[in-house]
Amino acid sequence: MSSVALSRLLAFVAASASLALAQDPTSTPTPLADKHFNYPDQVPYQADPDNGVRGTQSGFNICNSTTQNQDSLCQTAFLDFLDDFCLWSAPKPDSTIGETEHEEVAWCTQPKHGTRLIPAGALQGVQFIKTPGYLQVTGFIDQTKINLQADDFGGELDPHGADLRGNPLGGLVYSNNLPSKSGDNNTYTQVIEWHNFMGSNQFCMKVCDPADPQAPQLCQHIYDRIGVQYNCPSQPTNGTFEVCEGENQDPPGIFTSNGQVMTYTQPPESLGAITIQPYTVRMPASSNCVTFQSSDLYKALPTPSGASSASGASAIGTGASGRPVSGSATRTGSGAGPTATGAADTNAANTLKISAFATVFGALFAAAFLS
Numbered sequence: 001m002s003s004v005a006l007s008r009l010l011a012f013v014a015a016s017a018s019l020a021l022a023q024d025p026t027s028t029p030t031p032l033a034d035k036h037f038n039y040p041d042q043v044p045y046q047a048d049p050d051n052g053v054r055g056t057q058s059g060f061n062i063c064n065s066t067t068q069n070q071d072s073l074c075q076t077a078f079l080d081f082l083d084d085f086c087l088w089s090a091p092k093p094d095s096t097i098g099e100t101e102h103e104e105v106a107w108c109t110q111p112k113h114g115t116r117l118i119p120a121g122a123l124q125g126v127q128f129i130k131t132p133g134y135l136q137v138t139g140f141i142d143q144t145k146i147n148l149q150a151d152d153f154g155g156e157l158d159p160h161g162a163d164l165r166g167n168p169l170g171g172l173v174y175s176n177n178l179p180s181k182s183g184d185n186n187t188y189t190q191v192i193e194w195h196n197f198m199g200s201n202q203f204c205m206k207v208c209d210p211a212d213p214q215a216p217q218l219c220q221h222i223y224d225r226i227g228v229q230y231n232c233p234s235q236p237t238n239g240t241f242e243v244c245e246g247e248n249q250d251p252p253g254i255f256t257s258n259g260q261v262m263t264y265t266q267p268p269e270s271l272g273a274i275t276i277q278p279y280t281v282r283m284p285a286s287s288n289c290v291t292f293q294s295s296d297l298y299k300a301l302p303t304p305s306g307a308s309s310a311s312g313a314s315a316i317g318t319g320a321s322g323r324p325v326s327g328s329a330t331r332t333g334s335g336a337g338p339t340a341t342g343a344a345d346t347n348a349a350n351t352l353k354i355s356a357f358a359t360v361f362g363a364l365f366a367a368a369f370l371s
């Protein structure tokens, strides 16, 4: 455990003790990241049935056609492909990630996982990338359609947290498309290390291949305050839906400066907002990007209540102007990070993308929640 995590744990334990909530102090919960269940036969009704200082798991993990609805409390998520992934978000409208991280539910793009569906038109641009070590989706979302306040700058969900029970408590993640597996869409492998950044109308969900010894580093969970730009360096374009291949990013917090490999230490929240740029992030190269129409990808998403059907998924992503399509778009990182424009990035959509991703760092300065 890092000193950051340890000091947070100690602070959390101290705060919890003073609240005198009902947890047997001699019992240590099994860390969520140590709970392994084959899918679907071993998945329990709740991965975290304990009653701890943060209460009990709010939802459940056995999800099927009877739990497939927009009030579902399913907490089993998937990241398979551009057309088949889930994000964690709040169960009730008008929420913030910071206040609901313990109880997030899965919002998915396919009606086959027993979860809520991300409403039509919410996804505005998504990049799915497969690297040797992980799968990742990053992109743009109207987060009000998944129960978040319009201006919520959000935070990080991961299977750790100060009490090691995860955010959400008991949340499980599976994939049928991990780099070390291939071909069989019906075989799902539990992802042990993953992280999901939600907020500022953007998201990153990354699942690290458990077969890769670097998984804990690539899906590091201790840099919750510095956002997608550092944890998921990538170049999604608002309005574009694409599948890419790519190289691994440098693990969050690890960077090279003057030829020396350095480790960033995220300051504790008690020291106030992070006002100095943490470090210069290396943009990992992507290649063989293929674009899709969102109307071909997300066919089963419900129109949100009260919304005009004209803003449905089919209206989005058809005008992706300018970006090189399929195969030609190899982008290598120069180390300048998402604030720099690549040679091909001269169109309006990319300018929007870059400024939007750049603002997340600013927004996350103020973030204050448990990793």
Ligand SMILES: *[C@@H]1O[C@H](CO)[C@@H](O)[C@H](O)[C@H]1NC(C)=O
Binding pocket: 045, 060, 061, 062, 063, 064, 065, 066, 067
């Ligand atoms: C479907 O999911 C519900 C809720 O988790 C569970 O109670 C039920 O047993 C499941 N049904 C089947 C057939 O697995």
Ligand SMILES: *[C@@H]1O[C@H](CO)[C@@H](O)[C@H](O)[C@H]1NC(C)=O
Binding pocket: 081, 083, 084, 185
């Ligand atoms: C597996 O899933 C991928 C992504 O959705 C799809 O392109 C492919 O056709 C599927 N394979 C089979 C055999 O269904």
Ligand SMILES: *[C@@H]1O[C@H](CO)[C@@H](O)[C@H](O)[C@H]1NC(C)=O
Binding pocket: 124, 140, 141, 200, 201, 202, 238, 239, 352, 356
């Ligand atoms: C993405 O594009 C949509 C549609 O043009 C726009 O409403 C939204 O504000 C953009 N998102 C960001 C974060 O720039």
